[in-house]
Amino acid sequence: MDRIGFIGLGIMGRPMCLNLLKAGFAVTAWNRTAAKIAEVTAAGADAASSPEQVASRSDVIIIMVSDSPDVQEVILGERGVIRGAQSGSVVIDMSTISPAVTRDIALALAENGVDMLDAPVSGGDTGAINATLAIMVGGDNTVFERCLPILQAMGKAITHVGTNGMGQTVKLCNQILVSVTNMAVCEAVTFARASGVNPRIMIEATKDGAAGSWQLANLGAKMVNRDFAPGFMIDLQQKDLKLALEAARDLLVATPALSLVHQLFVSNQAHGEGKEGTQALLKSIERLAGKQSQRW
Amino acid sequence: MDRIGFIGLGIMGRPMCLNLLKAGFAVTAWNRTAAKIAEVTAAGADAASSPEQVASRSDVIIIMVSDSPDVQEVILGERGVIRGAQSGSVVIDMSTISPAVTRDIALALAENGVDMLDAPVSGGDTGAINATLAIMVGGDNTVFERCLPILQAMGKAITHVGTNGMGQTVKLCNQILVSVTNMAVCEAVTFARASGVNPRIMIEATKDGAAGSWQLANLGAKMVNRDFAPGFMIDLQQKDLKLALEAARDLLVATPALSLVHQLFVSNQAHGEGKEGTQALLKSIERLAGKQSQRW
Numbered sequence: 001m002d003r004i005g006f007i008g009l010g011i012m013g014r015p016m017c018l019n020l021l022k023a024g025f026a027v028t029a030w031n032r033t034a035a036k037i038a039e040v041t042a043a044g045a046d047a048a049s050s051p052e053q054v055a056s057r058s059d060v061i062i063i064m065v066s067d068s069p070d071v072q073e074v075i076l077g078e079r080g081v082i083r084g085a086q087s088g089s090v091v092i093d094m095s096t097i098s099p100a101v102t103r104d105i106a107l108a109l110a111e112n113g114v115d116m117l118d119a120p121v122s123g124g125d126t127g128a129i130n131a132t133l134a135i136m137v138g139g140d141n142t143v144f145e146r147c148l149p150i151l152q153a154m155g156k157a158i159t160h161v162g163t164n165g166m167g168q169t170v171k172l173c174n175q176i177l178v179s180v181t182n183m184a185v186c187e188a189v190t191f192a193r194a195s196g197v198n199p200r201i202m203i204e205a206t207k208d209g210a211a212g213s214w215q216l217a218n219l220g221a222k223m224v225n226r227d228f229a230p231g232f233m234i235d236l237q238q239k240d241l242k243l244a245l246e247a248a249r250d251l252l253v254a255t256p257a258l259s260l261v262h263q264l265f266v267s268n269q270a271h272g273e274g275k276e277g278t279q280a281l282l283k284s285i286e287r288l289a290g291k292q293s294q295r296w
Numbered sequence: 297m298d299r300i301g302f303i304g305l306g307i308m309g310r311p312m313c314l315n316l317l318k319a320g321f322a323v324t325a326w327n328r329t330a331a332k333i334a335e336v337t338a339a340g341a342d343a344a345s346s347p348e349q350v351a352s353r354s355d356v357i358i359i360m361v362s363d364s365p366d367v368q369e370v371i372l373g374e375r376g377v378i379r380g381a382q383s384g385s386v387v388i389d390m391s392t393i394s395p396a397v398t399r400d401i402a403l404a405l406a407e408n409g410v411d412m413l414d415a416p417v418s419g420g421d422t423g424a425i426n427a428t429l430a431i432m433v434g435g436d437n438t439v440f441e442r443c444l445p446i447l448q449a450m451g452k453a454i455t456h457v458g459t460n461g462m463g464q465t466v467k468l469c470n471q472i473l474v475s476v477t478n479m480a481v482c483e484a485v486t487f488a489r490a491s492g493v494n495p496r497i498m499i500e501a502t503k504d505g506a507a508g509s510w511q512l513a514n515l516g517a518k519m520v521n522r523d524f525a526p527g528f529m530i531d532l533q534q535k536d537l538k539l540a541l542e543a544a545r546d547l548l549v550a551t552p553a554l555s556l557v558h559q560l561f562v563s564n565q566a567h568g569e570g571k572e573g574t575q576a577l578l579k580s581i582e583r584l585a586g587k588q589s590q591r592w
Contacts, residue, residue, distance in 0.1 A: 099491060122505055134505050159501035162493050169491040173484040173498050178509035180483065180553070184476030187551045188469040191540070194547040195395060195465040196459050202469050205455035209418055209430050210528075211473035213509030233512075244487070251490045254559075254584040255483045257476070260552055288550040 001025065002150065005058030007051050007081070008095070009036040012121070013064035015128040016094070018043055020062075023153035028057045035198075055084030056268045060150060061091045067239060068097040075105055083266050087113030087257070090143055092150070095133070096120040096240055097166035099172070099247055102138070106164035115143045116164060120171035121155060124232055132156045136174070138167030172244040178260045179241060181215040182278055186285040189223050194292045200224045219279040230277040234268050237278050241265070297321065298446065301354030303347050303370050303377070304391070305332040308417070311424040312390070312450045314339055316358075319449035324353045339573060347371070351380030356446055357387045359371075361534060364393040371401055383409030386439055388446070390431070392416040392536055395461035395543055397470070398434070402460040411439045411453035414460060416467035420528055428452045432470070434463030468540040475537060475557045477511040478574055482581040485519050490588045496520045515575040526573040530564050533574050537561070 001022070006017045009031040011154055017040050020027050022133055028047040030053070031037050031047045037047045048054040051074045055061050075081045081091060091109055093102065093116065117139035127133040133155035137144055144160045151158050151191040152170040154175055161170045188211075192202040195248045203220045206212070222228070264284040271287075273280045297320070301311045305327040312337050316323050323341040326349070327333050333343045344350040347370045351357050357377055361367055367389055371377045377387060387405055388397065389412065402412040413435035423429040429451035433440055440456045457466045479544050484507075488498040499516045502508070518524070537558045544551045560580040567583075569576045582589040 026312060122502075122507075132414070134501070136501050139437050144487060157501070159497065161497050161501055166491065166493045169488060169493045170498050170501050172505045173488050173493075174502045174505070175410060176484045176500055177480050177509070177512060180480030181477050181507070181509055183553045184473050184480070187554055188472045189549065191472060191547070191549050192465060192469050195462070195543070195550045197462050197465050198468075201455070201457050202466050203428070203455070205432050205457055205466050206418075206470045208453060208475055209470070210510050210514070211418075211470045211477070213473070213477055213511070214506050215509070216473060248487050248492070251420070251487070252588045253487050253490045253587060254581070255487065256556055256584075257479045257553055258483055260556065264552075288552075289548060292548045 002059040003057065004030070004150065005054035005061035006045070007031070007054055007061065008064035009040060010064065011125050012128045014039060015125065016046065016064060019131045020150070020153050023046060025150070025153065026206050028054050030054045042208040051081045052079040052084035055058065055081040055089070056086070059089050060147060061085065061089065063091065063093045063095060066068055067095070067096050068101040071095050071097050072101065073104065077107060079204040082109060082112055083115070085109070085112065085114045085199040090115045090117065090146060090147060092117045092119050094119045094121055095166060096171050097273050098243055099168040100250065103165040106139070106204065115140060117143055117147060118165060118167040119151065120167055122171065122174050124153070127155070135159070136161050136167045136170040138162050138164050151231050169247070172240065172247060175237065175240040175244055175254065176258050178215060179211045179237065179278070180257045182219055182281055183257065183261050185216050185220045186211070186282045189220060189282060190285045190289055190293045194289060194295050196295055222277070222279045223282045230275065234265050234272040234278055234280060238262065238269065298355040299324070299353065300446065301350035301357035302341070302361035303327070303357065305336060306360065307421050308424045309336060311421065312360060312482055313341065315427045316446070316449050317341060321446070321449065324350050326350045346375040347377045348375040348380035351377040351385070352382070355385050356443060357381065358386065359387065359389045359391060361391050363391070364390065364397040367391050367393050368397065372404060378405060378408060378410070381405070381408065381410045386411045386413065387442060388413045388415050388443060390417055392467050392539065393464060394539055395464040396546065398464050399461040402435070411436060412460060413439055413443060414463040415447065418467065418470050419451070423451070431455070432457050432463045432466040434458055435460050465543070468536065468543060471533065471540055472551065472554050473538040474511060474576070475533065476553045477509045478515055478577055479553065479557050481509070481512050481519065482578045483518045485516060485578060486581045486585055486589050488501045490585060490591050492591055499538055518573065518575045519578045524569070524572040524576040526571065528574050529571055530561050530574055530576060531570040534558065534561050534565065
């Protein structure tokens with residue numbers, strides 16, 4: 001059984017690491033803020049003093065941090081994974097970062113005989129806790145198959161989508177889909193209310209046909225209840241949309257609807273709603289409409 | 297059993313009328329182009345010489361024509377329904393038209409003791425043929441209950457959503473939802489292809505989570521196969537989006553994403569794609585991207 005290294009014990013990484021321990025894997029963990037290691041060592045993990053040390057003690061090193069520069073730092077930095085990783089080991093980056101940065105890192109690791117998978121997830125902290133994350137994996141197929149039992153300890157719908165970076169690309173596609181579909185729901189709910197229609201009945205009448213979506217059935221219901229507590233926070237979604245917009249722009253692919261949603265989320269942030277759930281996009285649409293949006 | 301009048305025997309009206317005959321209703325039919333009456337008289341309907349004559353022979357008069365002015369003409373025009381309709385009869389307008397025009401017509405009919413339901417449908421010609429249309433009904437609840445057996449001969453998910461005009465409002469919400477969600481799919485598919493990712497695999501990896509929608513599963517698959525044959529034609533969708541944008545503007549509700557989709561469909565129409573299915577919105581996104589969109 002592969003020895004696992006785990007780097008990044010935030011809101012997502014901590015429960016994922018605990019699920020690996022529960023599945024019987026030996027885990028060596030590291031986190032930038034040392035205090036967070038206690039919970040996983042209490043559950044049986046060993047603590048390491050640096051990403052380098054994690055790598056030197058592991059066959060497969062999992063990374064779950066915030067953004068592209070964080071991944072570059074823990075892998076390529078001074079006491080990074082690349083200094084300790086043995087030839088034949090695998091790095092699995094489960095953070096959501098730039099596809100282009102991912103490809104660069106994979107090349108640097110390959111020069112040291114280390115394989116890489118990019119394996120970003122969706123499903124939020126609930127999915128992390130319940131080991132039901134969807135995982136989109138880019139990289140070599142034999143490496144994917146070797147690591148599949150490890151990924152299965154953390155997620156459910158695990159799809160090998162292509163070569164290095166393509167897991168990140170599919171994750172960004174996921175974020176384009178959720179964001180623009182969310183926008184569809186916000187405009188429909190606001191138009192319904194301004195017309196005097198109960199938005200709950202509108203959703204009920206439309207959700208099982210061609211208009212139906214997860215966003216309509218789930219975030220739509222939260223909008224109707226004016227429940228803006230985060231499933232997924234606007235501030236975090238904005239990081240992902242920035243990645244998607246930059247990647248699309250670099251490819252010379254125009255994404256006008258995605259760009260529009262990103263700008264309206266900026267307006268949410270301007271109104272102090274960055275820590276609310278993405279369904280608070282509704283408030284930006286309502287502010288455009290003024291009092292008319294409050295009719296129902 | 298109510299005697300039914302049926303006005304408008306186009307691609308939707310003809311099969312709906314045939315389903316009423318099949319359910320055992322006596323039907324008197326009229327169509328602007330007389331030649332189209334033959335198919336329903338062959339199935340047992342009587343032909344009338346005007347909407348007025350249809351109304352004089354019917355308890356419930358169903359209208360299925362193209363747009364607001366057509367409905368105004370057949371109901372309020374010189375030989376319109378309002379001249380022949382008896383007090384206590386009901387007009388059910390199943391066309392998709394303006395909610396405001398609907399309310400005006402309902403008032404005019406009410407002054408003559410005639411009730412009205414607005415009952416626009418979704419589900420396309422397939423739904424019309426198979427009697428599986430979704431029907432969104434606005435109007436008085438007792439009138440709705442009286443007419444329910446008639447509607448059940450033509451559709452399945454039949455929802456009473458509010459007062460006169462609100463059926464039309466919910467139908468326009470449905471069109472906002474399908475259009476903007478379609479846009480989400482087009483941007484994700486184009487971004488995936490330009491990134492070198494097989495869009496079929498992208499859809500497979502995302503469709504069962506928060507990114508999932510009817511549009512992704514169904515129109516996404518058609519986009520991947522480059523099948524642009526109409527389920528629902530862009531030219532027809534544009535009529536509905538124009539209604540939605542006008543209704544929203546009159547309410548002072550800004551719908552920037554809907555507006556964007558409408559403009560990109562204008563570009564489709566400029567390229568001679570108005571008779572293609574709404575999934576051809578993909579081509580407008582691809583034209584924005586140029587050759588980059590053809591990578592995969």
